[in-house]
Every structure is written in C-alpha cells, then in structure tokens.
Amino acid sequence: MIEIGATEGANRHNRHSLASLLSGPTREKLGLLKKKTMMTWAVFRKNKLGMAGLIILIGFLVMAVFAAQIMWILSVIGGWDSAYGPFDRVERVGLGTKPSSEHWLGTDLNGYDLLSRTIYGSRVSLLVGLVATAVSMGLGSAVGLLSGYWGGWKDEVLMRITDVFLVLPWLVLMIVLAAVLPGGPTVGKVILVIGITGWSSTARIVRAQVLSIKERAFVERARAIGAGDIHIVRKHVFPNVFPLVFANSILTIALSILSESTLSFIRLGPRSVDVVTWGNMLEDAVTGDAIINDLYLWVIVPGLCIVFVVLGFTFVGYALDEIFNPKLRRR
Amino acid sequence: MKRGTRVLARKVLNSFITLLLVIVINFMLFRMMPGDPVNFMVPQDPRIPHEYKLELIEEYGLRDPLHEQFITYIFDVFTLDFGDSFIQRQTPAMDYVLEYLKWTLILTGTSSILMIVIGMFMGIYAAWKRGSMFDTGSMAFSLFFYAMPTFWLAMMFILLFAIMWPVFPTDSALAYGTTLEFNLDSILDMLYHLVLPAVTLTLVSIGAFALIMRGSLIDVMTEEYITTAKAKGLTDSDVLRHHAVPNAMLPMIALIAIDIAYIVGGAFQVEYVFNYPGIGWATILAVYDNDWPVLQAAFFIIAVAVIIANLLADLLLVYMDPRVKLG
Secondary structure, three states: HHHHEEEHHHHHHHHHHHHHHHHHHHHHHHHHHHHHHHHHEEEEEEHHHHHHHHHHHHHHHHHHOOOHHHHHHHHHOOOOOOOOOOOOOOOOOOEEEOOOOOOOOOOOOOEEEEHHHOOOHHHHHHHHHHHHHHHHHHHHHHHHHHHHHHHHHHHHHHHHHHHHHHHOHHHHHHHHHHHHOOOOOOOHHHHHHHHHHHOOOHHHHHHHHHHHHHHHHHHHHHHHHOHHHHHHHHHHHHHHHHHHHHHHHHHHHHHHHHHHHHHHHHHOEEEOOOOOOOOHHHHHHHHHHOOOOOHHHHHHHHHHHHHHHHHHOOOOOHHHHHHOOHHOOOO | HHHHHHHHHHHHHHHHHHHHHHHHHHHHHHHHOOOOOOOHOOOOOOOOOHHHHHHEEEEEEEOOOHHHHHHHHHHHOOOOOEEEEOOOOOHHHHHHHHHHHHHHHHHHHHHHHHHHHHHHHHHHHHOOOOOOHHHHHHHHHHHHHOOOEEEEEEEHHHHHHHHOOOOOOOOOOOOOOOOOOOOHHHHHHHHHHHHHHHHHHHHHHHHHHHHHHHHHHHHHHOOOHHHHHHOOOOOOHHHHHHHHHHHHHHHHHHHHHHHHHHHHHHHHHHHHOOOOOOHHHHHHHHHHHOOOOHHHHHHHHHHHHHHHHHHHHHHHHHOOOOHHHHH
C-alpha cells in the first residue's frame, strides 16, 4: 500500500522542493537553522568539559594548518639555524640524540628533529581521523536508514551483517584487512581500513532512531497526504537523526585517531618517506630503543599529543550528546 | 516464561548466523582478494620444494571453481583444519594458535574481573557522592585513561617500572625457559609476569564501566520506587544495596557484551608491547611473516571466542531482566 503511493508522492515532492529552493521559504529556513545553531551554541558554551575540548581541538587544528609557520616562529625564538622540517636530516643516522637547545625534543634514529615531526604529525593524524570517520558515518547512516526504513527481511540481513562488524574486535579486523587488502601502506588504504571497520555502531544508532520516528504521528500524517519515501526520509527522518549522528561522529573521530596510531605503531599504518604520524614516531621510538637510551621525550610527547586530541574530541562529543539527547539533558 | 525462551532461542540463532558470516568473510578475505589466492594459501619461500607447493594447491583445490573451493573450505573449517603454518611447517596452524590462546584468556580474564569489579564500585561511589571531589576525580581519571592509546600506556609502564624503578618484568609470561606447572613457584612467577600487562589492560577499560555504572545508578535513583523505599524508612545503604544497585546492573551487563571486542583489541596491544605470548602477539607476528594459515586460524578462533562470550553476556542479561523473562 505504501509502495504504490511512494513513487507518486516522491515525484510530486521533488517538483515542490526544486521550486522552494529559489523562493522565500528557503531564506526563512536558513534563518531557522541559524537560530537553532545559536541555541545549541548557547547550551554548549555552558558545558565546561565541552568548551575545554573545543579549545584543545582548535589548538591542534592551528598546529596542523600552520605547522611551517609555528616552526619558523620557534626557530626565531630558539635562535636555530633554520626552521627544521619533519624530513630534514639534521643529525647523522644512528640512535637519536638527547634534547638540546637546537632540538628541544632531540632527534630520532633517522636524524630528524622530533619537535618538527611532532608538530607536522598532527596533519596526518587529524586527516585520517576526519576522513575515516566520514567514510564510516556515511556507510553506517546508509545501512541504518535503509535497514530501519525497509524493515522485514532486508532489515534482518543488514542487521546480521552489522552484528558481525559489531562483535568482531576492531583491531583484529583492521589487522587482517590491512594485511590482505592489496596496495601498499598508503594513507588512503589506512583510511579505508578504519572506515570499513568502524561503521557498525552508527548503523545501530541510526536504525533505532529511524524505527522510533517511523511510528510517530507526524510521519503518519505526511504519508496520509501523499508524501513519498524520499520526502519522509529527507524532511522528517534525516533532521531527527542528524544531531545524534553528529554527536556520535565526533566520538568516532577520537576512535579513528586511536585506530590510526595503533595501526601505525604495529607497522600496519601509512609508511613512506614523506609521511609522519604520531604512531609512526612511537614505532620509531621502539625500533630506536628510546626508553633504554634515556630518550624519554621521544616516547612521552607524541603519546601525549594523541591523548589530548582524543580527549578533545571525546569532551566535545559527550557535550553534544548531552545537548542532542534529551534523556541525558535532565541530569 | 514463553517469551523468555523465545528471546533465548533468537539470541542463539543470531550468534550462529554471525558465526556463519564470519566463516564466509574469512573465505572471501583470503581467496577472493585481487591477485592469485595461491599467494595466500601456499608459502612463497623459494627454499620450499616445488612438489610441496603443488601438493597444497591440490589439497585446497586452488585451481577448482570458486564454489568447489568453498565447499572444501567449509569442510576444513568444521574439522578445524586451516593447513600448516608457513613458518613452522609440520605444525597445524590451529594447534599453533591454540597454544597462544591460553595466555590471552589468562590476561583478558584477570583484567576483565578487575575492571568490572573496580569500575562498578567506582561508579557506585561516584553516583552516591554525586558532585563530590571523588565524583569529579573518578570521572577525570576514567576519561583520561579512556583517551589513552593502550600501547602507549604499556610503554609508559615499561619506562616507570622497568627502567626508572625496576620492579616488574616486561617481557614474556614466565621466567625464561620455564613452562607453566601446577606448583606455587610457577604460578607465582606467572602472576609476577602478569602484573604490568593486566594493570595496563584494566586501566584503559575501567573508565567505561565506572561511567556507565554511575550514569545508570543516577538514572535509577530518580525512580519512584526509590522514593518509596526511602519513605518506608530504610537506611541509605539499604536503599542502595537492595533497591538501587541491582536495578542499575543491567546496563553494566550490556556493556560487558559490547566491551569484549575492545578488551580483545587492547589485549593485542598489551601483548605486543610486553612480548606476552598471547594470540594477539602471535597474530601480529603472523602478519609480519605473511603466515596466512595462522592468520586465518587466529581470526576464526578469536571470532568464535568473542561470539560465545557475547552470547553468554546476552543470556545473562535475559536471565537478570525479569521484564524479558515474564513480559
């Protein structure tokens, strides 16, 4: 019964939405969106942990974008010969050197400046975290939406597949995928591996939300006046699911960054002469016996960077979850 | 009671389907990837005699059509035959993996008990003294270790307890050259080697349990039956012990089911850094050595173990929740 009305309704609706794109109501909607965003921001600003997370993240974002400029400023302050890049060989290849006035964190076994590598390392870590999350969010939302909307045996099939990815330990799956997928250890492959591994919980959340929205009165009403599947998903389901997915995706970025550093650490991450990540630096620290050779900062600093980036995303994610999840707000 | 039975049957069936899908994925990963599956199924080492390689191709039917290979594979899976390890030939991959499974079970078992018990009490106390120093402190503690890469915490422990203050071993699971026996010395040695790996694994996962227990208990405390219990004149500790905590336990058990996957992931990292001879350590080495039969066997065994553990947690949840049993 629904199927028959569906295509007809969708067509009618598409014509309507095309027209509305160019007319007054759009501006009105944009105004509403702006108002909603401002309200969210007003609530978010009061959340101390959330704001702390946001400040941490802005700090790391500045570090990633202006890495070269930061190194230049530091080189002026420290009176160094030049603003060392992450791939400039400043010492001879060997065991690494202790911190000095020229190299504040010391150098690693390839003779690279560790401070420079730490600062530039934020780039790949953030990039992988963001893009891998986009991949898994897209995959998870699609599966969750379709599963919840279709119902029946299609839902059953999709959920059983989701279960497999939910149950299997993420690291085990990533290791096996990284090992058998063709292609070298590139950034793209690592993003793909993390994305394929991490979508299942999103699919579950989206599906649950779709199931509950599907039964609400306003959806019934929309259907009664002839709205089609696409219209209902776009206008009623999506706006209600989006905030939860958004909060969830911020938490997923944290997990993706942890995944990248773990993969890099066990030598299954991106590896080439022109890629530096915090995980790679820690792996180098193991290869170079940094701990035994008293080169503690080589181990401590990249690790702390990972901890704080992950904390930043976690704080912001929890704060958003509290805002968008009314069940949590009353506490 | 009828509904409870139906829920149980459904859970068991779902686990079985998940297991079947894992078996199919295991086949697809190693035989259907671009390139010649012979690369995955037959060692490429030039020192290995050509006849042996041909024998393996024959045995796995690698030149047969895919569906016939699949049938051969299914038969092999149900007889737990994943072929011989490429590196330690003559040793069946499954035997090799099972050898290491024992240590992973010891490590994850010990840590799981610690993290559940300590996390639970932390959460209960934090919820009870909500807004206190302990509450804020334990929340910060939980989030900080939650954000920490497991392998990095392990490295920090090596730095602290093996270099700066050398008190614990950071290598292997037993003193060099010994095997585990049932006598006091051997068991004490095992525990001594277990301290750092188990503490690392516990610390990174304790936060999730503390936070969920706290949240769940705070939720329960707003329920009307708690007010009723208080109105009856029960003491605070009676309310907590007999009315609040038992009802707040359900989300904890659900979390155990979800967390198993993360605990195993953490165990992999801990084993790798501490050279602890568990299944994670063996798996990562198998990847480095391109020892595909061992990798397949490990993937299969881990999946089976995790699915069973999940099912048990689910069953416990059904057993504990009267709404499901009677409803």
